[in-house]
Amino acid sequence: MAFLLLIACIVLTLISLLTVKLARRYKQARLIGFPVVVDPIDQTGLIWKQLGDRIKPFLDYLPFRIGHYVEFRYFFRDRYSPHDRIGSVYSIAAPDGIMIVVADADMADDILARRKDFIKPRTMFEALELFGPNVTTVDGEAWQKQRRLTTPPFNERNSSLVWREAIGQAKSMVNTWTSAGDEGVSKTINDTMTLALHVLTAAGFGKPYEFEGGVTKLTGDHKLSYKDSLRLILHNFALAYLIETEQSTTSVTESKISEISTAIADFKLYMAEMIDEEKAKIGASLAKENLMSALVHASESEARGNERGGLSREEMLGNLFIYNLAGHDMSGGVRDVYVVKVLILSITTVEELSK
Secondary structure: OHHHHHHHHHHHHHHHHHHHHHHHHHHHHHHHOOOEEEOOOOOOOHHHHHHHHHHHHHHOOOHHHHHHHOOOOHHHHHOOHHHHHHOOEEEEEEOOEEEEEEOOHHHHHHHHHOOOOOOOOHHHHHHHHOOOOOOOOOOHHHHHHHHHHHOOOOOHHHHHHHHHHHHHHHHHHHHHHHOOHHHOOOOOHHHHHHHHHHHHHHHHHOOOOOOOOHHHOOOOOOOOOHHHHHHHHHHOHHHHHHHHOOOOOOOOOHHHHHHHHHHHHHHHHHHHHHHHHHHHHHHOOOOOOOHHHHHHHHHHHHHOOOOOOOOOHHHHHHHHHHHHHHHHHHHHHHHHHHHHHHHHHOHHHHHHHHO
């Protein structure tokens, strides 16, 4: 009985502290001047990272839609409807901070233009530094340096290479589908992801592949293919971050932790191998202008102590990963979710495009 009473006291104390912090944040949010909604749990906090998926179903039953704004996915689910109800700009008050949600073009443009005034919140971006700081996560002079060093390969000359590679990969993908016979193809996501990665590796890293094989093949001492190791990391991103930062993962099975740890180690090795290959090409004057060569040149500039600054090994890995994330998760997903589905449903569009 005494033990249950102790537990009850602890729970009540935690709830009381949470309520006090939330009330304080709500008062601060009201002073900003925008409409305010309440989020009882900090979306970037450890509790949500560890138990978010288990807690969320219960939050939906809270009164006054209090639990509605807890997860970031509500942006995709509700789209503009919260702004229709609340306003083009509103504040979300949580125990550990205040978030301002903007759907006003002029205000958004002003925020993006004033990078020194509106810096990136570390709690939201630190997970993207899974392999190191990168152009997405840093601010100020560090951002200017990384942007200067990583963006030159993205030019008109490279755009034509991307286009040619995309056409070649798409033709090979369609040939794979048409050769499937009467059974056909029921899922396209794996193939569109392969297409996206092959375009990225060819144009960005100077490593062209045939559609069959390539990043899907197991090579060397690796336990997973390039594609599978990246896929596992991206599909289990929160867990990968907890593992890399040595935070508690008690709610996850040992087999799952082992699987993701293997994926992290394998993908890091793949990136290191690509860097070493590019260094060898540069040494033999065989390198081409692409993202990989830009990163390697930047790292050598760092090693020589160039006063303008280069990239450390960690920054190279961080930027390689972030471009992989963008190329794999965004481009491949968009092709599958939108382009392929629309083309399947509209034969007229296909015929017009083929002309």
